[in-house]
Amino acid sequence: MIKNKIRRKELCNKIMSPREASMFVKDGMTVATSGFTPSGYPKAVPLEIAKRADEGEEIGITLITGASVGDELDGALTRSGVLKRRFPYQTNKYSRNGINDGEIAYQDMHLSHVPQFISYGFFGKIDVAIVEAIAITENGGIVPSTSVGISPQAIRYADKVIVEINTSQSMDLEGVHDIYMTENPPNRKVIPITSPGDRIGTTYIECDPNKIVAIVETDITDKVRPLGPIDGNSKLISQYIMEFFQWEVKNGRLPKNLLPLQSGVGSVANAVLGGLVDSNFNDLTCYTEVIQDSMFDLIDAGKVKVASGTSFTPSEEGLKRLNDNMGHYAKHCVLRPMEISNHPEVARRLGVIAMNTAIEVDIFGHVNSTNIMGSRLMNGIGGSGDFTRNGYLSIFTTVSSAKDGDISSIVPMVSHVDHTEHDIEVIVTERGLADLRGLSPKERARAIIDKCAHPDYKPMLLEYFQAAEKGRYKHQPHMIKEALSWHDRFLETGSMKLK
């Protein structure tokens, strides 16, 4: 069945069962895999590793992926107790619980840092790479499936490589990838991308055939996640951003067709891009991580000619639409290694407009993207910092309150900082948009409270700020004793509101 997908024929003698292949992964090893969002991650071999542990074998591993992956990897390995250490991002409820329960050691990393942590040796030796592919070329090159992520580095730096050929993935994916790798300093060269659609590499990942120890066949599908419907709040957020873009164009600070757009993962991010479908903007470009459903809409509407990312991240319906029309969408998309999709050099050169979601924002413009109430890990920072820090403009969105109004997303001081006051230009909630450019901390506080806060919390925020302003130091006035009191109140009473 998969022999015709292995064009380098001598590699066919590496075909084996997932169970046999799984035996190359042993207790204590560091394993790097394909996968970015629940797309293109290995499935059959991880399930067998989990099964071995379930059957009583002592096995624990360190797992490095591109970003989040599906349940066959994070979920199964967590439930079986195999997952001991995890880099750099996750969204699976089992792994998240394992991390918050203190059972999995997790380092939450900027995604652009991960590939070079591998190539620099900062993670130590990579024992095994497990990568999903749709084919192996005549020269032994590995053709990825629906994502690229860290696969190029996993394959180059691992001692052994296991390939999962997934027959459920469309063969029309071949040609969509653009694989380019950097050397380590001092030998690193210029990345010659000057436009989002530029192709600078190969359509496969080079691999020393001698490193391939196993090839397995599977047809387990990507376990994509549903996208929430575009609700009223998301629509309002999107509208404020569209108005802001129009204002910037009018004032000559953005070209008529904007600049390359980056939009995070999830429903609000999908809605924000969705707002462009009905806008009067044309000839848009995208230089982002994930290509979600609304990107297909933008392509079909003729608004986007080329979208660059590292992963197709469709909803369940989007996956069907993608697979039914892969030839069409592949022509308008480039899937790059995440080192390149998230690269500071390229994000800054192209002038990416970064749009990401916050858990909470404080009155001075610091953003928490990762830890609820300071300690409870949600997903991770992902690539938000890569684009926020290096792009043209950084926009963070959040709904102004959560938990039926018991949490204000605008707080006196965030309980964890992922993006600082130095990094962010615009905050948007369903209440409005605060343009923070050129503002001092106190001016930012007034703008954020005025434009973005929920009305239930506005008076409390003003009261905090005005009391803090009476203190000795007025640059970024805080009352240290009170700064985190809203979080404390929530933890004690279940609400940030005063009783």
Added chain:
Amino acid sequence: MIKNKIRRKELCNKIMSPREASMFVKDGMTVATSGFTPSGYPKAVPLEIAKRADEGEEIGITLITGASVGDELDGALTRSGVLKRRFPYQTNKYSRNGINDGEIAYQDMHLSHVPQFISYGFFGKIDVAIVEAIAITENGGIVPSTSVGISPQAIRYADKVIVEINTSQSMDLEGVHDIYMTENPPNRKVIPITSPGDRIGTTYIECDPNKIVAIVETDITDKVRPLGPIDGNSKLISQYIMEFFQWEVKNGRLPKNLLPLQSGVGSVANAVLGGLVDSNFNDLTCYTEVIQDSMFDLIDAGKVKVASGTSFTPSEEGLKRLNDNMGHYAKHCVLRPMEISNHPEVARRLGVIAMNTAIEVDIFGHVNSTNIMGSRLMNGIGGSGDFTRNGYLSIFTTVSSAKDGDISSIVPMVSHVDHTEHDIEVIVTERGLADLRGLSPKERARAIIDKCAHPDYKPMLLEYFQAAEKGRYKHQPHMIKEALSWHDRFLETGSMKLK
């Protein structure tokens, strides 16, 4: 006197007194100037602006510089009440007090963001540029003096340009500068630097001669700051870093001659580089902001062939040494626009080793570089974030306690975050070095407390951490009610110690 320095002869009719030149600066204007650290900033014209205000004229301005500048600019304009708004960094005691008293609106910015904020129009219109120069070339190009900073953008984007020709500056500076400017996206090109010494531009800043409204003569010298002596703590910090470098070379994670070094401003940073003079490292390279005294030692010792920065920042003794041997040092140095010296693209490509100083660090590895006790601005973030986020390795140094032991520099939670847990690989104090690569937050806490904390505070830190670990969420365990209690105690009792 300065006519022979104005090689484009028709510009000689723009020579006027500093007072006359100052009249181009009017109330409400935005003024962008040369200067980066107290080097190469305009002096004569700002003193006259201040004098006009002292004489009763109503005049307030927004001031944008490269970084900190000398007292003739920040100090004089603050004392006279002229300075109303300030970007992006400062160290002058008068301006710092003005900011902390709430009289000056200040936005603390990543230095690499400032040039593009000007070119994108995010600061609004730049009315006047005032730049110090040593000469004007035949084609009207402006030859900077001891720093470059934002001068290229100030000159290109300002309506009017005032040039201060400073006769106290060595004419041997000509040739040391390498001026290269980027275009705005979507027309931005690759910055073709692949080695710290690469020269890619001109030795002068292009300027439309019609924009030059005034040329003044001055001989006021740069008001450089003394560098503290290399004390015992700085020596210990430097030694730990040298040992770390040796370990990394031994393990193949750094080349024998390391990678381009960046070191922040000030005495500890100077001491760290100083440690390399007596080390067995050779053929070192530097890609940094400021060229301080120890760089001259490294050049004289033959350890550094080319140092790239945006400013000469010598001590008082260093300034004499520099001026007496400018021809010699200029051969081994390149002064670039700060857009290029701090550029994410170049820092990441070259693999800069970033070494910067922290005010405080928390047990999970977040760094406060700017605000003492959360609200009292010290200087600003400067370029530390540019290098930290995009370099090969980020090292932060701090002495483990301050204020005669009443402040611990290692705290449960920092009171302001400038660099997050995602950005930092190594923390060093005079007590030891914590290598945080690949560690989960809890592992980082144990390493930082064990290696870096002052013995007086170690038990208290452990107690906090162990109590927090008993909480519900164990990824990055905090007790929100207690997290900032050390700062609160200091503010109330004058010490973080328990009575």
